[in-house]
Amino acid sequence: xxxxxxxxxxxxxxxxxxxxxxxxxxxxxxxxxxxxxxxxxxxxxxxxxxxxxxxxxxxxxxxxxxxxxxxxxxxxxxxxxxxxxxxxxxxxxxxxxxxxxxxxxxxxxxxxxxxxxxxxxxxxxxxxxxxxxxxxxxxxxxxxxxxxxxxxxxxxxxxxxxxxxxxxxxxxxxxxxxxxxxxxxxxxxxxxxxxxxxxxxxxxxxxxxxxxxxxxxxxxxxxxxxxxxxxxxxxxxxxxxxxxxxxxxxxxxxxxxxxxxxxxxxxxxxxxxxxxxxxxxxxxxxxxxxxxxxxxxxxxxxxxxxxxxxxxxxxxxxxxxxxxxxxxxxxxxxxxxxxxxxxxxxxxxx
Amino acid sequence: xxxxxxxxxxxxxxxxxxxxxxxxxxxxxxxxxxxxxxxxxxxxxxxxxxxxxxxxxxxxxxxxxxxxxxxxxxxxxxxxxxxxxxxxxxxxxxxxxxxxxxxxxxxxxxxxxxxxxxxxxxxxxxxxxxxxxxxxxxxxxxxxxxxxxxxxxxxxxxxxxxxxxxxxxxxxxxxxxxxxxxxxxxxxxxxxxxxxxxxxxxxxxxxxxxxxxxxxxxxxxxxxxxxxxxxxxxxxxxxxxxxxxxxxxxxxxxxxxxxxxxxxxxxx
Numbered sequence: 001x002x003x004x005x006x007x008x009x010x011x012x013x014x015x016x017x018x019x020x021x022x023x024x025x026x027x028x029x030x031x032x033x034x035x036x037x038x039x040x041x042x043x044x045x046x047x048x049x050x051x052x053x054x055x056x057x058x059x060x061x062x063x064x065x066x067x068x069x070x071x072x073x074x075x076x077x078x079x080x081x082x083x084x085x086x087x088x089x090x091x092x093x094x095x096x097x098x099x100x101x102x103x104x105x106x107x108x109x110x111x112x113x114x115x116x117x118x119x120x121x122x123x124x125x126x127x128x129x130x131x132x133x134x135x136x137x138x139x140x141x142x143x144x145x146x147x148x149x150x151x152x153x154x155x156x157x158x159x160x161x162x163x164x165x166x167x168x169x170x171x172x173x174x175x176x177x178x179x180x181x182x183x184x185x186x187x188x189x190x191x192x193x194x195x196x197x198x199x200x201x202x203x204x205x206x207x208x209x210x211x212x213x214x215x216x217x218x219x220x221x222x223x224x225x226x227x228x229x230x231x232x233x234x235x236x237x238x239x240x241x242x243x244x245x246x247x248x249x250x251x252x253x254x255x256x257x258x259x260x261x262x263x264x265x266x267x268x269x270x271x272x273x274x275x276x277x278x279x280x281x282x283x284x285x286x287x288x289x290x291x292x293x294x295x296x297x298x299x300x301x302x303x304x305x306x307x308x309x310x311x312x313x314x315x316x317x318x319x320x321x322x323x324x325x326x327x328x329x330x331x332x333x334x335x336x337x338x339x340x341x342x343x344x345x346x347x348x349x350x
Numbered sequence: 351x352x353x354x355x356x357x358x359x360x361x362x363x364x365x366x367x368x369x370x371x372x373x374x375x376x377x378x379x380x381x382x383x384x385x386x387x388x389x390x391x392x393x394x395x396x397x398x399x400x401x402x403x404x405x406x407x408x409x410x411x412x413x414x415x416x417x418x419x420x421x422x423x424x425x426x427x428x429x430x431x432x433x434x435x436x437x438x439x440x441x442x443x444x445x446x447x448x449x450x451x452x453x454x455x456x457x458x459x460x461x462x463x464x465x466x467x468x469x470x471x472x473x474x475x476x477x478x479x480x481x482x483x484x485x486x487x488x489x490x491x492x493x494x495x496x497x498x499x500x501x502x503x504x505x506x507x508x509x510x511x512x513x514x515x516x517x518x519x520x521x522x523x524x525x526x527x528x529x530x531x532x533x534x535x536x537x538x539x540x541x542x543x544x545x546x547x548x549x550x551x552x553x554x555x556x557x558x559x560x561x562x563x564x565x566x567x568x569x570x571x572x573x574x575x576x577x578x579x580x581x582x583x584x585x586x587x588x589x590x591x592x593x594x595x596x597x598x599x600x601x602x603x604x605x606x607x608x609x610x611x612x613x614x615x616x617x618x
Contacts, residue, residue, distance in 0.1 A: 046519050047518075047519075048515050048518070048519070073518070074515070074518040074519045075518050075519070075520075075521045075522060075523060076521075077519075079519060080519070080520075081516070081519040083512065083516060085512075087510075087512055087513055087515075087516040089513060089516075089517070089530070089531055089534075090513075090534075090535070091534035091535065091537075092530070092534075100517070100520050100522070100530070101520035101521055101522075104517070104520055104521040104522035104523070104526055105521040148520065149519075149520075152520065152521065
């Protein structure tokens, strides 16, 4: 482990308690809703905030340990930070911005400029070297900010929502650039984001931070397969319930029952993929074990798919084709029947 | 609609016109009554040139002192929370609104030969500030520095602290961050504040004459020379006044057009 972060920080209403370990060469995405403490965590790692208790260690060096009265200033930590609003120095040129970190760490002016220039070349930004930040587009600024952080070859690279301020088209392009450049970083990469697409594209591991606590962590595919909080379920777009399973039937926390073919018993999470939810105009005949009537709350069209939110005994989101949605006349306020096969109801221990 | 808005009520126009005349008339009178034919002769006289040089030297020295001490003061006032910071802020900008003659008296009591600090300066170092050129610079700094402090304090407040944080994460020391990130960001405000302070120092009269007296060649700056010349040589007084008017006009005109943004951003 090259990064060891066990920390507790209280800032206003935020009570952040995190235990995070990361290996060299690994990218971890910290995913969470606004106000979960993602940025505060990043600021603690950068040394822009002190932790209240716990211990931060990077490559065996203690960065912050209030009990031992150790605090290493940001400038003495071997880190690189890419901020959300790029935060390029407006009075310096692009080249001077990129050379800044090298100059502050003692490189000679000519050496710093040479290395900054080759970094810009690596990112295909050489033509911008003499420009001022005000003349750059959002995507260019973010890439220059990335170059500025990368050029010092940090042991710990911290990225705070690096793509959040970009428009959709630019985002795709810059995401690829960031991905390529991050792979070249020798150290540990920590990416804070609220966009699962960024997490999926850039990180090997995700840490879900909610309300100051890590609610789930692991390989993204595992987290997506078995979400454990409403936030994660919403993020990947699945229906999630909690309940108690006994012999193929799960009693949900609100007392309703849902039939599952899974064999898990005890306290469980119940996951129903929207695509497994079928919608009908009238009560369906045949095998489905879970059948309810409900009211359409909301219909979201996304290309050829429609996500239909239905309120009823058990509120569910169904994903059907846009054509089917039209044929069913699934409009808000309409009564509709839902069915889910028992084999499509997944359960896993809580 | 727009036409109506562009044409204000007659009463407003009349009152505004009276105000313009009120300001323009005295200054125009100066220009009309100025002895243009003997202008060069008056301005090149040794007394006037001495006063001019002394004025420039003292006001520039006061500006430098204001920048050197006022910038850190503004930084502290803007960035450091400490008990009594409001009192310190008031104290350090008080001389802006104090009658200058009061400032002069206060300076005498502090730095005069029997002043609480001046006595020690005299006893230990043999330094006597009152009635010396150094005293002029001291009086001008006392009155002019608040203009710089108040402008810069606002600039330090509004400057983006996150840029400084970015510099820290790039390994920059506090000093390098201040020099390469903070200072360039506040440079326009510093220029505006320095020009204001310089203009105030150049026109300083009350504190100077009270604390430093009126000795030609040593403490007699242009405003003092104008006051004295009014009795003995009115033509010279008019010419000297005109010089001050032209300089002041240039300062305000330049500030209005180039630095007004930085300035209003700074004061608000």
